[in-house]
Amino acid sequence: DDVMVRDLLVRFLSLRGYQVRSAKNGREALRLIGESVPDLVILDLVMPEMNGVELLRALAERDYAGRTIILSGHQNDALLAEAWALGPQEVLDKPLDLERALTAIQLVMVCREC
Secondary structure, eight states: OOHHHHHHHHHHHHTTTOOOOOOSSHHHHHHHHHHSOOSEEEEESSOSSSOHHHHHHHHHHTTOOSEEEEEEOSOOHHHHHHHHTTOOSEEEESSOOHHHHHHHHHHHHHHHHO
16 A cells, blocks of 8 residues: 555565566455466555455455465554464565565565475
8 A cells, every 4th residue: 555665665576586566456456366376465454445354365265376475564453363364474564674575575485385
């Protein structure tokens, strides 16, 4: 939901060799995932139109086999607990630490191969 954070993350990861697509909300993300399934989805817990929990549910209904990382700047423990129950591999706090995000992405992707 934060254009600046989304654009910064896209640029940061693209410069490190990742193929990155971005979406401004959960509905757009589902459309993009329907076109080409990514290995990893990084999503905000609180987004307009469709929150992170709703997106995780929709991914589960589509049998999404990739990995997920949640970004959260909110201390909504109930929403976060609901999200964890849907199987993300990591939760990163905002403000986003880009180097920590890169490390989490690398670990999540390596563990996918395990």
